[in-house]
Amino acid sequence: MRRSPGTRLIFLSSSSVHYRSGPQHGITEETPLPSRPINRYAATKRIAEELVRERVPDAVILRPRAVFGPRDTVLLPRILQAARAGKLPWLKSRTPAVGDLIYVQNLVDIVAQAADDPSIQGTFNVTNGEPIEIEAFIAEVLRRLDIPLPTRRVKVGTAMAAATVLETLHALFRPQVEPAITRFGVHVFAYGKTFDITRAKRTFGAPRISLEQGLERTLDWLRSE
Numbered sequence: 001m002r003r004s005p006g007t008r009l010i011f012l013s014s015s016s017v018h019y020r021s022g023p024q025h026g027i028t029e030e031t032p033l034p035s036r037p038i039n040r041y042a043a044t045k046r047i048a049e050e051l052v053r054e055r056v057p058d059a060v061i062l063r064p065r066a067v068f069g070p071r072d073t074v075l076l077p078r079i080l081q082a083a084r085a086g087k088l089p090w091l092k093s094r095t096p097a098v099g100d101l102i103y104v105q106n107l108v109d110i111v112a113q114a115a116d117d118p119s120i121q122g123t124f125n126v127t128n129g130e131p132i133e134i135e136a137f138i139a140e141v142l143r144r145l146d147i148p149l150p151t152r153r154v155k156v157g158t159a160m161a162a163a164t165v166l167e168t169l170h171a172l173f174r175p176q177v178e179p180a181i182t183r184f185g186v187h188v189f190a191y192g193k194t195f196d197i198t199r200a201k202r203t204f205g206a207p208r209i210s211l212e213q214g215l216e217r218t219l220d221w222l223r224s225e
Helices: 040-055 074-086 104-116 136-145 156-173 185-188 198-204 211-224
Strands: 010-012 024-026 060-064 091-092 122-126 153-155 193-194
Touching: 010 104, 024 040, 040 060, 040 193, 060 104, 074 153, 074 211, 091 156, 091 185, 104 122, 104 198, 104 211, 122 198, 136 211, 153 156, 156 185
Parallel strands: 010 060, 024 193, 060 122, 091 153
Antiparallel strands: none
16 A cells, blocks of 8 residues: 555545444444444455554544435435335334434545644544434435325334345345345444544534534435435
């Protein structure tokens, strides 16, 4: 791994390197990683982090959680597509899953600051620092876009079994296409994940765009699309 003099390496990793099955709250950068990554994506991010630390000790490693905003092609658009098609059920859970998100411009601000300041080094959890109930957040997005809310509730075990079957079939017959439902996706909706961003706030400052402001900008873009 080589770089030109005067350049900086900022690696965008993922909060998923921390994920285990079940709820996790108050995760810090020092929280031990699971013995086995939750999926291949998390595994590759973890390997990449190890390579970066080994070969570029002064690099910055960022672990964003659920990036959303205008021109998003992954998070909200897939959920909205499923909701419009009537294929988005709520999960049956004893307690609502609480999670973090980060608005894309806040992530860009952090990347730019890290690029400009060579004294910044190490690993950082980066979120908006505003944990929310995932189902309530999705329901609010659907209401503001006049999309009917889901009426079905499915047990987590049932959803996980369906995702397992779909992943197996896709691996055998359509490996180039991602399944509509994945075990990781079920996991995200079923189990809360929150992150401690004390280190990031101390280094980069508080996010300048609130979750509500980011949501408004995202909804404006979605309506225009």
